[in-house]
Ligand SMILES: NC(=O)c1ccc[n+]([C@@H]2O[C@H](COP(=O)([O-])OP(=O)(O)OC[C@H]3O[C@@H](n4cnc5c(N)ncnc54)[C@H](O)[C@@H]3O)[C@@H](O)[C@H]2O)c1
């Protein structure tokens with residue numbers, strides 16, 4: 439029996455993000471009647487989480503194939519993707535069939551791109567199993583992989599047919615990964631829904647645990663922010679850029695760390711950097727910057743990074759997707775919950791803001 443709430447993402451083909459317990463029963467309806475073969479892309483390290491997915495699909499009569507991929511960020515590369523394409527060919531995945539992605543954001547990004555690129559696009563259903571994947575990665579149709587030159591540089595906008603957030607799976611997420619997901623949740627609070635910040639500030643320890651009192655509300659609020667934004671601007675022609683708050687520096691940190699640094703941890707540092715940029719550019723005051731540091735730190739997220747890394751980080755920031763020609767562009771806050779853009783900041787400003795997060 440499901441207690442699910444659902445948030446609809448509008449667009450050419452609207453879909454629901456279903457949040458609750460006992461939601462996997464909705465999988466067959468999302469995979470659809472036309473499908474015969476279902477390829478389930480999942481992290482090799484999570485057999486207990488994928489088993490119920492396989493059982494539900496097999497019970498519904500599909501020919502189900504489990505396709506394990508390397509754990510975490512190691513999944514998001516071109517060799518793994520090419521391996522999936524060969525698997526789909528071998529298994530005879532056709533345009534009437536479906537791909538299901540199960541796991542954290544790395545697995546759902548990969549599965550989504552595999553589905554978007556196979557036969558130029560087949561149906562994809564996502565079953566995120568981390569907080570970060572539920573509140574952000576699995577929602578909104580940004581799919582992709584990393585290359586040596588940078589994070590998520592190859593991918594496609596390809597919305598899923600549905601997203602099933604089984605809250606029970608959060609219980610086993612390692613604490614540091616759960617906290618990483620809180621960074622994106624808090625980001626949603628700064629850019630659009632300040633109530634999220636209040637919920638975290640009232641009870642940071644509760645927020646940092648899946649058994650905390652507000653877990654479901656935090657997930658629902660962050661998903662609602664994402665749904666509202668991507669429903670209005672799927673392909674990031676304007677509004678959607680606000681979801682990238684903090685990511686210009688965050689992606690550079692991840693690249694410099696060879697993708698061994700958690701995404702949310704990098705986003706927390708990146709949001710503080712963006713806040714400092716905003717303050718130095720006269721857009722927000724010191725109190726709002728302090729609130730960034732306090733709320734991220736209250737749940738154990740980092741807010742500073744190595745001082746000596748600046749030259750390397752600065753170079754990587756040039757390939758940020760918001761850059762236009764030689765002009766770096768940042769999402770900044772104009773006030774709490776209101777975003778603006780900062781285009782072409784001077785090198786002095788970029789460095790001065792970095793000095794504020796450097797340690
Ligand atoms: N597409 C988007 O819009 C979008 C948005 C935000 C982040 N992302 C991407 O998401 C990725 C980060 O996602 P993440 O934080 O989920 O990391 P992740 O996918 O690397 O998962 C973190 C770890 O948790 C494990 N795990 C997953 N579910 C579990 C569970 N229920 N119990 C126990 N362990 C579990 C994974 O195996 C992995 O080791 C990054 O690649 C980031 O770029 C994409």
Ligand SMILES: O=C(O)C(=O)C[C@@H](O)[C@H](O)[C@H](O)COP(=O)(O)O
Pocket residue numbers: 574578580589590591622674678679681682685759
């Ligand atoms: O959905 C979006 O749009 C986002 O920017 C959400 C981010 O949290 C996410 O990390 C995204 O993958 C970053 O996108 P990118 O285009 O900068 O790679």
Ligand SMILES: [Zn+2]
Pocket residue numbers: 574622685701705
């Ligand atoms: Zn992110």
